[in-house]
Amino acid sequence: MTLTVRAPFRSMLALTPRTGVLLLVVFGVVRVALVLQANVTGSYQLVSFVFVAMIVLPWLLLTRDGRRRIGMVGPSRWRWVLPAALAGVASALVVYAAAAVLWGHTVSHPFAYIALSYSNVPSAPSDSDRLVYFIIYAVIGMLFSPIGEEVLYRGLAHESIATRWGDRRAVLTDATAFAVTHLAHFGLVFVAGVWAFLPLPALLWVTAMFLVSLVFYGFRRLTGSLIGAIVAHAGFNLAMNWVIFYLILG
Known part of the structure; x- marks a missing residue:
């Protein structure tokens, strides 16, 4: 097992559940703190460094x-x-439709709240500007978080946990961590200078993130590679951004 770890780290690190859980906690805490701060400042550059660290x-x-x-x-x-x-695209559209039926395009809709975090995008962009913004945000959304999160959650952390707990417990653990971490993106919201917690919308969002995690892992297994999970995740983010720019900001 230690042969999977580079020599300088073998004395302190092995692919074990302890390592996997530690990675999920450390990256989760740092990410939540940075995202919550970014929700206030409107600057998400530091959050991108978390994804880069996951990849590296x-x-x-x-x-x-x-x-x-x-x-x-x-x-x-x-x-x-x-x-x-x-499957990633379909998952995002299902989340959008379910939340839209319950709350419309109000701040209780996760994609509508995420749209507010796009602080440099006008609330009603022109058609030409809409396309440009969509391409920019779609490309970013299909690269940083899908690659970083899948490498960490469905890759390094999952395999560390699965070494002793098995794949089933590992996927439930990394999916739970993935879902809870996303409360920083929606559920605990910052609107008009005030923090608030939205219990029912947060429950829908966390449940959706847990279920899409299972979808992402399923395609890792089906493809035999993290590429399957990354592509599914990228499809989700692509559809989410299309919804934001062409339905919510339309």
Whole structure:
């Protein structure tokens, strides 16, 4: 097992549940703190560094065999890559539709609240500006968080936990951590200079994030690679941004 870890770190690190949970807690706490601060300041640059750190971590800590073990390989079953993207898109549209039925495009809708975090985007952009903003936010949303989060949650943390607890307990653990962390993005909201907690919308959001985590992991298994999870996640973020720019800000 230690051969998966680079020599300088073998005495202090192994792919065990303790390591996996520690990574989820440390990255989760740092991310929540930075996102909550960004909700106030409107500046999310530091949050991007968290995703970059998630991406870099396996290259820093693991050998080539270790990276392969956590899924950093090309897909062995490419036929599942396109379904992964479509499943991600469909998942986002289901979340949008469910929240829209319950709360419309009010601040209780997770995508409507996330739209408020796009502080440099006009509330009613022109058609040409809308396309430009959509492309910018879609590209960013399809790169940083899908790659970083899938490498951490469905990759390094999952495999560390699965070594002793098994895949089922590992996926439930990383999905729970993923869902709870996303409360910083919606659920605990900052509107008009005031913090508030929205219990029912937060419950829907956390449940949705837990379920999409299972979808992402499912496509990691189906493709035999983290590429499946990353593509599904990118599809979710693409659809979410389309909803924001063409339905909510439309």
